[in-house]
Amino acid sequence: MTTRVRGWLFVAGQFALIGLNLSLLGEPTESLVRTFSQLLALAGVIGLITAFIQLGSSLTAHPEPLAKATLKVHGLYRVVRHPIYSALILVMLGSTGMAPSPWRWVTLAVLRL
Secondary structure (H helix, E strand, C coil): CCHHHHHHHHHHHHHHHHHHHHHCCCCCCCHHHHHHHHHHHHHHHHHHHHHHHHHHHHCCCCCCCCCCCCCCCCCHHHHCCCHHHHHHHHHHHHHHHHCCCHHHHHHHHHHHC
């Protein structure tokens, strides 16, 4: 299996885990935990949008960078090596915290790997 195919399999697996996590139902949490979870998810969405904008034409879903891409060392990329993955984890953590269930925590843990 080529590294390109393996990369696309990882991308498909991540999208499957995200979809599964968001589709699983859980018990809504108390207002303070729910508010904190919503803030985590919002921070993640803002981080995703910011990282997408900062990557510009170098943005790709595949983990292997585009041939024309240059190393980004400004903005979020100056602070975090993989801001898109970090922001995605924040979104999923916030989502799971709003309505947790054991299976949602499992999907989050596997996504984190």
